Amino acid sequence: MSLDTRLTGRDDEAVHDVGAVLDTADRIRTAVETVIEGKTEVVRIALTVLLAEGHLLIEDIPGVGKTMLAKALARSIDCSVSRIQFTPDLLPGDITGVNAYHQERHEFEFVPGPVFANIVVGDEINRASPKTQSALLECMEESQVSVDGETRELERPFMVVATQNPVDMEGTYPLPEAQRDRFMARVAIGYPSPQAELDMIDTHGSRSPLAGLEPVAKAADVQNMIDRVRAIHVSPSVRRYAVDLVSATRSSPALRLGASPRATLHLVRAARAYAALEARSYVIPDDLQALAVPVLSHRLLPSTEARIEGLPVEQVVRDLVARIPVPD
Structure with missing residues (x-):
């Protein structure tokens, strides 16, 4: 799929910006993958x-x-x-x-x-x-x-x-x-x-x-x-979805320490970058879902019950992602 067909609904300037990011990012990725394989x-x-x-x-x-x-x-x-x-x-x-x-x-x-x-x-x-x-x-x-x-x-x-x-x-x-x-x-x-x-x-x-x-x-x-x-554009509904994901960690019975407001900011910032690497000038809920585990899990502490059951924090985050309604 070409860059232009994936950047639907955006102006030429947005296409140019994302294209410039992709060009440099691809060079860095290719260089790194000559050392780190698979x-x-x-x-x-x-x-x-x-x-x-x-x-x-x-x-x-x-x-x-x-x-x-x-x-x-x-x-x-x-x-x-x-x-x-x-x-x-x-x-x-x-x-x-x-x-x-x-x-x-x-x-x-x-x-x-x-x-x-x-x-x-x-x-x-x-x-x-x-x-x-x-x-x-x-x-x-x-x-x-x-x-x-x-x-x-x-x-x-x-x-x-x-x-x-x-x-x-x-x-x-x-x-x-x-x-x-x-x-x-x-x-x-x-x-x-x-x-x-x-x-x-x-x-x-x-x-x-x-x-x-x-x-x-x-x-x-x-x-x-x-x-x-x-x-990179983040719509109000996607911003609300990011807040809902992070807020869910603070009320989960499987966690005794939820994610901080800094985690919300990091999640949205990372989603902007992830969208650019996907050749998009806007963030979609899929970007937040893909980043939820790497961005949130290291900030969380499991409850005593979760530790006894051997429930990984990463699985708790995945369960929360599956439970939170996705915006249209």
Whole structure:
């Protein structure tokens, strides 16, 4: 189906905007998928979060490609990239930066931390203490850093791509609720298919696939896409549907902590980006349904009864999506 036939009922400017987003997004997706094979939906969610100017949490067991996905996304864009290896002895200043005394000038000088980059890759974020994890709260929510009473703006686009191991693994600290709520979406990569694993042996066995990955877009291109995505239309009925979905998590007996108003904003922003990747200049309920699990589930806490029954939070979200009436 062509782009023009899918963009029914929209003017030429909207078609052009979405077409420009698709062109750049396809280049980034193709570059990432040369490294991460057989995980089309995971890459799609990562791109959605990038275009929605959010932050991505990748949670899974070691060795399935969490860090590889984060690095591939970062390297496919010609922008400033930094990597933070979270460890138990990491300090907040190691992330945000510190004021260091300059001996020759006899004055303090700010030394920026790795958070001063367009894309920040946080590897195994839940191996650091909650105090250190909290150093990212202001950065992720307000795109700024405050050190010793002085606030510094972070360059846009700004995105944190963090990986974490399951909390029941040795040497991990659970992410605080406030920290999880800053992430727009959470994805799990999962094991590859047998064929993808065979292909991986051929392509990854002799060298790292990241070595040959060249940038296919610039930071300015990404910021331009973000600006265009903000103009995607969301009708009043679809907005109400988003509120109904999030509100349902707050009254569900299977949950003891529902989603916050920030989750509603993230869901709508992500839906705009998802619609653009679907070659549409408007959001439909299907976009919200497709994003409900990755955007909402990591913010929710199951009730005691749900834990005893072994009911996953993701299934609770799916049940709510199935129950909430869809607008015409």
